[in-house]
Amino acid sequence: MEHVVIAGGGPTGLWLAAELRLGGIPVTVLETRRKRDPHSKALTIHPRTLEVLATRGVLERFLAEGRRIPSGHFGGLDGRMDFGVLDTPYPFTLALPQARTEELLEEHGNAAGAQIRRGHQVTGLTKDEDGVSVEATGPDGLYTLRADYIVGCDGTRSTVREAAGIDFPGNDATTWLSRFGNAARRAAEYRRGRVLLAGDAAHMHYPAGGVGLNVGVQDATNLGWKLAATVAGTAPAGLLDSYHTERHPVGADLLLSTRAQTALMNAFSAEGQDLRALLSQLISTVPEFSRSLAEHLSALAVTYPAPAHHHPLTGHRAPNLELSDSTDLFTLLRTGRHVLLNFTGTPAPPSTPPHIITHAAHRPDPRPAWSTVRAALIRPDGHVAWASEQPDAEVLRAEAHVAVSATHR
Numbered sequence: 001m002e003h004v005v006i007a008g009g010g011p012t013g014l015w016l017a018a019e020l021r022l023g024g025i026p027v028t029v030l031e032t033r034r035k036r037d038p039h040s041k042a043l044t045i046h047p048r049t050l051e052v053l054a055t056r057g058v059l060e061r062f063l064a065e066g067r068r069i070p071s072g073h074f075g076g077l078d079g080r081m082d083f084g085v086l087d088t089p090y091p092f093t094l095a096l097p098q099a100r101t102e103e104l105l106e107e108h109g110n111a112a113g114a115q116i117r118r119g120h121q122v123t124g125l126t127k128d129e130d131g132v133s134v135e136a137t138g139p140d141g142l143y144t145l146r147a148d149y150i151v152g153c154d155g156t157r158s159t160v161r162e163a164a165g166i167d168f169p170g171n172d173a174t175t176w177l178s179r180f181g182n183a184a185r186r187a188a189e190y191r192r193g194r195v196l197l198a199g200d201a202a203h204m205h206y207p208a209g210g211v212g213l214n215v216g217v218q219d220a221t222n223l224g225w226k227l228a229a230t231v232a233g234t235a236p237a238g239l240l241d242s243y244h245t246e247r248h249p250v251g252a253d254l255l256l257s258t259r260a261q262t263a264l265m266n267a268f269s270a271e272g273q274d275l276r277a278l279l280s281q282l283i284s285t286v287p288e289f290s291r292s293l294a295e296h297l298s299a300l301a302v303t304y305p306a307p308a309h310h311h312p313l314t315g316h317r318a319p320n321l322e323l324s325d326s327t328d329l330f331t332l333l334r335t336g337r338h339v340l341l342n343f344t345g346t347p348a349p350p351s352t353p354p355h356i357i358t359h360a361a362h363r364p365d366p367r368p369a370w371s372t373v374r375a376a377l378i379r380p381d382g383h384v385a386w387a388s389e390q391p392d393a394e395v396l397r398a399e400a401h402v403a404v405s406a407t408h409r
């Protein structure tokens with residue numbers, strides 16, 4: 001019995017494999033290609049993806065080889081967004097050919113202990129109450145693998161998506177007659193029982209803004225720890241379903257943004273040219289407009305829905321909080337565990353289970369949104385699960401206990 005089978009060893013599948021291994025789950029990647037495609041599609045790695053790579057301790061090799069570009073365009077407009085103003089240690093996009101990105105991700109997956117089988121194609125699947133039977137063909141012919149779950153990371157023509165009967169609604173390509181089109185589609189469900197979809201298998205769009213690979217890696221970062229906890233039997237009810245709840249709207253936003261950019265790139269009429277000129281001027285002259293667009297494109301603005309009355313930071317991505325002279329949040333996240341931060345100045349964290357790291361920061365973070373926070377729980381994917389400004393130490397401790405208890409069964 002394989003615990004998780006991933007169909008597709010592109011960037012999404014390779015990153016997901018490493019994330020599942022971080023959670024201690026055996027994983028097998030089946031990839032059709034015997035050798036990696038030497039022809040790159042993606043070049044641009046955005047700041048949030050750089051942050052994600054940093055939270056797993058693998059960013060340095062990407063930075064060493066890539067070219068840093070401090071500004072970006074939206075839909076080919078002349079006015080360029082300044083990435084330098086973004087609140088991130090990596091205020092730039094990194095240009096690195098996709099073939100090399102995949103090579104580095106595959107090395108990371110192998111080092112984490114993922115089994116990556118090249119020359120193996122998923123051809124179908126059947127589901128039952130206990131698991132999934134994955135049909136595949138490899139160098140020795142047809143075979144079947146049993147798994148708890150299968151994740152389709154097998155690109156826009158996903159066999160997994162079709163075999164599971166998951167709709168892929170959207171629009172067909174219109175004006176574009178190149179090897180890739182401007183069709184825009186999103187899977188109706190990112191999870192159906194024991195079948196999940198991530199990356200291009202879940203969303204398809206014109207490659208405007210250089211974001212597809214980035215969103216795939218971020219899908220996998222959201223899914224990895226949830227699926228690992230589910231397979232291990234420690235996940236609270238509903239955790240795996242929250243993958244769809246959180247990432248499906250991000251897919252909608254992705255299609256909106258890439259369609260808008262495609263429209264701008266095609267705006268050849270006099271009115272269209274005026275629209276381009278106006279937006280370009282706004283980007284060049286209104287810093288808040290430019291910054292907001294850059295936060296959006298870079299995925300630093302991605303926020304997941306939070307229950308009513310929760311602290312306003314809940315669901316937001318946590319920036320790289322400086323916690324002491326020797327450590328910061330991204331470093332603590334390298335273990336792939338939840339991180340409970342204590343800003344009270346008193347070393348009295350509640351007793352915590354092993355999947356939680358506790359850390360007493362030596363001072364509150366100076367960022368306005370964080371300066372009054374007294375404790376916070378950060379998820380393995382770097383988003384805020386809980387935060388509190390509660391002044392009473394005992395009440396705060398009780399709140400933290402509830403938040404920690406909600407992370408596991």
Ligand SMILES: Cc1cc2nc3c(=O)[nH]c(=O)nc-3n(C[C@H](O)[C@H](O)[C@H](O)COP(=O)(O)OP(=O)(O)OC[C@H]3O[C@@H](n4cnc5c(N)ncnc54)[C@H](O)[C@@H]3O)c2cc1C
Nearest residue numbers: 008010012032042043044122155199200210211212213214
């Ligand atoms: C011209 C162009 C430029 C782009 N530029 C950028 C950019 O700058 N930045 C960016 O972020 N994105 C960019 N993209 C998008 C990016 O290339 C994709 O979003 C990214 O490759 C998606 O990764 P993935 O792993 O989800 O899917 P894929 O890269 O499609 O990988 C899927 C893998 O699954 C394998 N596979 C398929 N079917 C099966 C099966 N049945 N069994 C087993 N294996 C299977 C395939 O061989 C493949 O290796 C660009 C795309 C294009 C076309």
